[in-house]
Amino acid sequence: MKNFLAGAFVATALLASSAANAHFQLVYTPTVNFEKSEIVPLKLIFWHPFENGHVMDMGTPEAFFAIHKGKKIDLMDSLKPITFKGTGNEAAAYDGAIKLKRNGDYIVVVQPAPYFEGSEDIYIQQITKAYLNKGGIPTGWDEPAGLPTEILPLNKPTNILAGSTFTGRVLSEGKPVAGAEIEVEYMAAEPDMDKNIPQEATTEPAPGGSVVALSDENGYFSFGIPKAGYWGFAALGSGPVKEHEGKELSQDAVIWIKAYDLK
Numbered sequence: 031m032k033n034f035l036a037g038a039f040v041a042t043a044l045l046a047s048s049a050a051n052a053h054f055q056l057v058y059t060p061t062v063n064f065e066k067s068e069i070v071p072l073k074l075i076f077w078h079p080f081e082n083g084h085v086m087d088m089g090t091p092e093a094f095f096a097i098h099k100g101k102k103i104d105l106m107d108s109l110k111p112i113t114f115k116g117t118g119n120e121a122a123a124y125d126g127a128i129k130l131k132r133n134g135d136y137i138v139v140v141q142p143a144p145y146f147e148g149s150e151d152i153y154i155q156q157i158t159k160a161y162l163n164k165g166g167i168p169t170g171w172d173e174p175a176g177l178p179t180e181i182l183p184l185n186k187p188t189n190i191l192a193g194s195t196f197t198g199r200v201l202s203e204g205k206p207v208a209g210a211e212i213e214v215e216y217m218a219a220e221p222d223m224d225k226n227i228p229q230e231a232t233t234e235p236a237p238g239g240s241v242v243a244l245s246d247e248n249g250y251f252s253f254g255i256p257k258a259g260y261w262g263f264a265a266l267g268s269g270p271v272k273e274h275e276g277k278e279l280s281q282d283a284v285i286w287i288k289a290y291d292l293k
């Protein structure tokens with residue numbers, strides 16, 4: 031958002047976001063694969079995790095829940111405000127938690143309050159999914175969560191192999207979105223769960239601005255995963271709601287996946 035060049039009236043979406051590295055809504059916990067029943071802490075942070083950069087204030091989320099075997103588990107009661115201290119600034123964020131009871135996939139969803147980005151004079155709302163699994167049993171990671179906009183994974187998002195590929199399908203109100211611009215980020219610095227600061231960054235963005243993929247005519251995109259860790263994909267403006275409080279709204283779909291190295 032800093033160094034933003036042109037604002038909302040640039041003719042194409044491609045130009046509109048080429049300037050800076052991307053903002054990403056996080057739903058973060060260090061591990062995604064679990065064996066035992068346990069309470070898993072989650073952090074909601076609106077950040078620039080690839081460049082370990084600017085962190086933005088979150089308002090109270092509109093919704094925070096998980097889906098397990100088609101059933102919705104409301105997580106709003108678990109939210110506690112925290113302050114996340116980035117390398118250059120600090121901002122309002124949230125701690126949350128989910129109890130994993132039964133085996134299977136847990137799709138964790140946050141629908142944040144729209145964030146006003148003054149430098150672009152627009153609102154941004156990144157509806158975000160992250161995946162946890164208990165017991166190694168797949169139970170619905172491949173199902174849409176029924177969100178206004180979302181990225182449907184075609185590879186199991188809890189154990190992607192570094193060096194393989196990830197394919198997703200961009201949906202808006204359940205229908206494929208052709209030509210969506212998808213920003214790709216690596217979580218170069220992972221949050222310290224106790225201190226609410228970034229851990230040391232393991233890498234940094236390559237030159238040339240955001241890493242970008244485009245969805246094809248059926249909404250699909252693929253990306254080769256070069257490195258173990260967390261990768262985020264954000265389809266910009268793919269959602270059905272285009273305006274908030276009289277200003278342009280970029281309603282984005284974000285998905286986080288976890289990649290591993292083979293030993």
Ligand SMILES: [Cu+2]
Pocket residue numbers: 031032051052053078
């Ligand atoms: Cu930004």
